[in-house]
Amino acid sequence: MAEVTMTVNGRQVSRDVEARTLLVQFLREHLQMTGTHVGCDTSQCGACVVHVDGKSVKSCTMLAVQADGSAVTTIEGLASGDTLHPMQAAFNEHHALQCGFCTPGMVMSAVDLLQKNPSPSETEIRDWLEGNICRCTGYHNIIKAIRHAAGSAA
Amino acid sequence: MSKKLVGQPIRRREDFRFLRGEGRYVDDIRRAGELSAAFVRSPHAHAIVKSINADAARAAPGVVGVFTGADLAADNYGSIPCGWVVTDRNGEPHKAVPHYPMTRDRARYVGDQVAVVVAETDAEARDAAELVEVDYEALDAVIDLTTAMEAVQIHDEAPNNLCYDWELGDEAQVDAAFAKAHHVSKLELVNNRLIPSPMEPRAALAEYDNGTDSYTLWSTSQNPHMLRWMLCGNVTDIPETKLRVIAPDVGGGFGVKIYCYVEETVCLWAAKRVRRPVRWTADRTEACLADAHARDHLTRVEMALDEEGRFLGLKVHTIANLGAYLSNYATSIPTYFYATLLAGPYATPAIYANVHAVYTNTSPVDAYRGAGRPEAAYLLERIADIAAHDLGMDPVEIRRRNFIQPDQFPYETPVALTYDIGDYEASLDKALSMIDYDGFAARKEEAKARGKLRGIGLSSYIEACGVAPSSLISRFGAGAGLWESAEVRFNATGTVTVLTGTHAHGQGHETTFGQLVADALGVPYDDVEIVHGDTSQIPMGMGTYGSRSMAVGGSAIVKACDKVILKGRKIAAHLLEAAVDDITFSDGNFSVSGTDHSKTMAEVALAAYVPVDFPDDLEPGLDENAFYDPLNFTYPAGTHICEVEIDPDTGVTEIVDWVAVDDFGTVINPLIVEGQIHGGLAQGVGQAMLENGVYDHESGQLITGSFMDYCMPRADNLPSFRIGYTETACTHNPLGVKGCGEAGAIAAPPTLISAIANALDVTHIEMPATSEKVWRIAQNGAAAK
Numbered sequence: 026m027a028e029v030t031m032t033v034n035g036r037q038v039s040r041d042v043e044a045r046t047l048l049v050q051f052l053r054e055h056l057q058m059t060g061t062h063v064g065c066d067t068s069q070c071g072a073c074v075v076h077v078d079g080k081s082v083k084s085c086t087m088l089a090v091q092a093d094g095s096a097v098t099t100i101e102g103l104a105s106g107d108t109l110h111p112m113q114a115a116f117n118e119h120h121a122l123q124c125g126f127c128t129p130g131m132v133m134s135a136v137d138l139l140q141k142n143p144s145p146s147e148t149e150i151r152d153w154l155e156g157n158i159c160r161c162t163g164y165h166n167i168i169k170a171i172r173h174a175a176g177s178a179a
Numbered sequence: 180m181s182k183k184l185v186g187q188p189i190r191r192r193e194d195f196r197f198l199r200g201e202g203r204y205v206d207d208i209r210r211a212g213e214l215s216a217a218f219v220r221s222p223h224a225h226a227i228v229k230s231i232n233a234d235a236a237r238a239a240p241g242v243v244g245v246f247t248g249a250d251l252a253a254d255n256y257g258s259i260p261c262g263w264v265v266t267d268r269n270g271e272p273h274k275a276v277p278h279y280p281m282t283r284d285r286a287r288y289v290g291d292q293v294a295v296v297v298a299e300t301d302a303e304a305r306d307a308a309e310l311v312e313v314d315y316e317a318l319d320a321v322i323d324l325t326t327a328m329e330a331v332q333i334h335d336e337a338p339n340n341l342c343y344d345w346e347l348g349d350e351a352q353v354d355a356a357f358a359k360a361h362h363v364s365k366l367e368l369v370n371n372r373l374i375p376s377p378m379e380p381r382a383a384l385a386e387y388d389n390g391t392d393s394y395t396l397w398s399t400s401q402n403p404h405m406l407r408w409m410l411c412g413n414v415t416d417i418p419e420t421k422l423r424v425i426a427p428d429v430g431g432g433f434g435v436k437i438y439c440y441v442e443e444t445v446c447l448w449a450a451k452r453v454r455r456p457v458r459w460t461a462d463r464t465e466a467c468l469a470d471a472h473a474r475d476h477l478t479r480v481e482m483a484l485d486e487e488g489r490f491l492g493l494k495v496h497t498i499a500n501l502g503a504y505l506s507n508y509a510t511s512i513p514t515y516f517y518a519t520l521l522a523g524p525y526a527t528p529a530i531y532a533n534v535h536a537v538y539t540n541t542s543p544v545d546a547y548r549g550a551g552r553p554e555a556a557y558l559l560e561r562i563a564d565i566a567a568h569d570l571g572m573d574p575v576e577i578r579r580r581n582f583i584q585p586d587q588f589p590y591e592t593p594v595a596l597t598y599d600i601g602d603y604e605a606s607l608d609k610a611l612s613m614i615d616y617d618g619f620a621a622r623k624e625e626a627k628a629r630g631k632l633r634g635i636g637l638s639s640y641i642e643a644c645g646v647a648p649s650s651l652i653s654r655f656g657a658g659a660g661l662w663e664s665a666e667v668r669f670n671a672t673g674t675v676t677v678l679t680g681t682h683a684h685g686q687g688h689e690t691t692f693g694q695l696v697a698d699a700l701g702v703p704y705d706d707v708e709i710v711h712g713d714t715s716q717i718p719m720g721m722g723t724y725g726s727r728s729m730a731v732g733g734s735a736i737v738k739a740c741d742k743v744i745l746k747g748r749k750i751a752a753h754l755l756e757a758a759v760d761d762i763t764f765s766d767g768n769f770s771v772s773g774t775d776h777s778k779t780m781a782e783v784a785l786a787a788y789v790p791v792d793f794p795d796d797l798e799p800g801l802d803e804n805a806f807y808d809p810l811n812f813t814y815p816a817g818t819h820i821c822e823v824e825i826d827p828d829t830g831v832t833e834i835v836d837w838v839a840v841d842d843f844g845t846v847i848n849p850l851i852v853e854g855q856i857h858g859g860l861a862q863g864v865g866q867a868m869l870e871n872g873v874y875d876h877e878s879g880q881l882i883t884g885s886f887m888d889y890c891m892p893r894a895d896n897l898p899s900f901r902i903g904y905t906e907t908a909c910t911h912n913p914l915g916v917k918g919c920g921e922a923g924a925i926a927a928p929p930t931l932i933s934a935i936a937n938a939l940d941v942t943h944i945e946m947p948a949t950s951e952k953v954w955r956i957a958q959n960g961a962a963a964k
């Protein structure tokens with residue numbers, strides 16, 4: 026067992042975990058924060074994306090011990106109170122989610138894209154989302170939502 | 180008059196919980212004292228299970244028990260049923276085979292469940308599962324469809340691995356049509372195997388309460404009542420009264436979550452055995468191995484034509500793969516959801532289909548988005564293109580020439596369906612103008628100058644949705660009616676709780692049904708709550724698949740609202756001291772005709788629950804339920820056209836434009852309908868150029884057992900789509916709706932293959948048209964020139 030301490034959505038948490046515990050398991054099983062999802066075993070789908078020290082990371086591909094001392098933001102930490110983050114609001118406005126399973130990872134990934142590239146083209150958005158799979162929406166409205174959130178819609 | 184919500188692009192209210200990470204999926208639910216289950220799965224495609232030694236596993240840390248099929252058999256757990264009996268050519272029922280929750284003697288596909296380990300944690304269960312020693316005697320695997328009927332036998336009950344040899348249509352009439360044909364166009368094609376892959380893997384959590392001898396099962400199900408019915412009516416001795424099935428938020432279904440599976444059945448059993456809640460969540464590899472797969476047909480199609488390109492007769496021979504066992508509706512998909520659609524939008528006078536459905540050592544195959552209808556549309560649209568090519572006609576013209584005309588409805592097809600309404604040429608014309616069909620030649624030239632091969636392709640599809648009229652499908656062999664239920668319950672304060680037997684797993688019912696009810700009852704949208712997915716809350720219902728929720732479930736809601744209004748008029752008449760016939764209802768007000776006397780819906784509801792001044796002959800309360808059994812299928816139809824550009828040096832196909840023009844009848848929420856089209860298109864594009872479920876023909880190993888190998892469509896594979904509508908309202912349901920969930924998945928494969936073949940100047944390319952396949956053809960073509 027190893028003790029890990031990190032800040033999750035602004036709150037400091039410490040737990041004893043098995044060394045093999047993945048960050049996503051730490052969030053879901055140990056902190057009962059089930060907003061971050063698991064959709065694959067091979068780091069392909071992006072349902073698990075969170076921010077670690079400000080950067081989007083697939084939390085199924087990082088051990089909890091690797092995140093020791095980090096600041097983690099999950100989908101639960103994105104809105105401020107009742108006010109949705111602009112990316113969340115854009116997803117609602119443009120119907121960028123259906124079953125909602127890919128959505129947390131998709132939103133977290135999109136937020137990081139705009140941090141890196143505030144006005145991406147459609148092609149740049151599509152390329153960035155290559156690691157986030159959605160089976161429901163055909164991506165059309167996700168792209169639209171991100172473009173609007175970026176203020177870059179044509 | 181207040182603004183109607185039906186027809187408006189209302190933003191979804193369910194979004195807020197999903198966007199904040201507050202959705203509640205099965206794997207998010209935790210019960211005190213719960214254990215985890217991990218399955219031991221056969222690594223062989225076909226093997227006799229000689230013995231199972233679980234001593235080491237039982238001794239492993241955290242393990243509570245290791246169980247096999249024999250343990251479930253001892254508690255009377257029987258076979259998982261197939262609910263649809265298909266009668267073969269000789270009048271015999273299909274060759275049914277048992278599918279026990281965990282195999283008792285033989286493993287029949289890679290992933291077949293052999294034993295289960297129940298342990299304190301998921302990791303401990305998985306670790307211990309590795310320690311279970313199974314002694315297998317490997318047998319030859321049956322994988323190849325072309326030889327399946329001559330191969331080693333998989334089930335004693337099914338000689339030659341044949342489930343049925345079935346036919347539909349008049350063969351003699353078709354032969355006569357072929358005898359007088361000017362030309363016969365022919366094609367052999369593969370409809371590739373798909374692994375449906377909703378993003379949320381299947382999961383189950385079962386709990387047993389000793390005090391009441393009852394169970395709760397949380398399941399990733401599209402139809403909790405059907406699941407309960409199968410578990411209680413077929414598999415176990417548990418009475419329906421003692422099993423509550425809850426399907427909470429479900430992360431996509433597409434058909435694969437309709438069925439009763441081994442894993443949830445085992446969790447249910449184990450919860451009682453170990454007297455603690457037992458959970459299981461598939462990892463993606465398990466999902467690939469053991470979810471029901473889809474399609475997998477080998478088909479020979481022949482079309483007889485006259486000089487003018489009119490379709491005279493269609494002959495189809497298909498071998499359909501059913502996998503190792505029968506999934507719940509497997510038998511119906513390559514028959515009644517497939518061959519019945521072979522007329523498509525065309526007035527082909529004679530049609531004959533013959534289907535051999537075979538068992539193989541692969542995962543069971545069942546319905547997936549479109550279910551049978553994509554297979555029909557694909558072969559029909561492919562042969563239409565080839566016929567046009569053979570006769571030197573424009574592919575648009577050959578379709579136009581053969582469409583059923585608007586004045587021919589209701590139109591009885593030679594394959595057992597009666598279309599109520601449609602206007603196929605209207606969709607075609609609109610799609611042609613949206614894409615600027617006439618300008619294609621110039622665009623192709625321009626692309627050529629950039630070194631790209633540009634192609635255009637189209638398809639005109641029809642589908643049968645709103646499953647299904649109970650009497651019709653029972654004639655076809657269905658074991659259940661497919662009506663839908665609704666209850667509309669006014670609360671004393673005037674808010675409305677609507678219980679629906681459908682289930683939403685992405686479709687947005689909380690919004691669209693809310694729109695419907697707010698309009699029908701004239702109550703604020705925010706006062707309407709939609710409840711679904713819990714057998715202890717909702718009336719018996721049949722769930723969601725086959726684009727049925729609005730057409731069937733929505734119609735049931737309308738019926739229940741009508742009953743509420745009828746009763747409300749009686750209450751209002753009493754309160755207003757008027758005759759019932761003089762009471763009119765609109766916008767939430769009951770008024771006496773010709774006066775300004777009126778009562779609001781909320782006042783009437785309150786009076787119903789405080790019945791002091793109330794009609795003597797009326798029961799208190801305002802709570803009505805309704806069951807709606809559709810009179811016919813609905814028949815959405817449309818034309819899709821796309822343009823692609825192929826880079827001959829890499830084989831990469833870029834979809835540069837896509838126009839979808841569909842007739843879904845009345846549209847309740849255009850925002851949601853468009854989302855459904857986009858999603859269907861992505862799945863159809865996936866099938867046409869990316870996805871392929873592949874088993875090694877020798878070993879029977881699933882080669883595409885993860886997202887590393889099974890190529891899911893991603894954002895950079897797809898274009899933005901352009902959507903248009905035409906509208907002919909469905910004639911037989913109160914909303915005029917037809918259903919939109921499957922259109923994209925049906926229309927996309929033939930549209931895209933048509934465009935790729937056009938770009939490559941070939942008549943056909945098999946799905947998936949991967950870059951490698953396209954590149955080889957492009958290179959050969961270049962070499963030939």
Ligand code: FES
Pocket residue numbers: 062063064065066067068069070071072073074083084085086
């Ligand atoms: S769960 Fe992390 S990428 Fe799929």
Ligand code: FES
Pocket residue numbers: 121122123124125126127128158159160161162378430431685
């Ligand atoms: S919304 Fe269902 S997977 Fe993306």
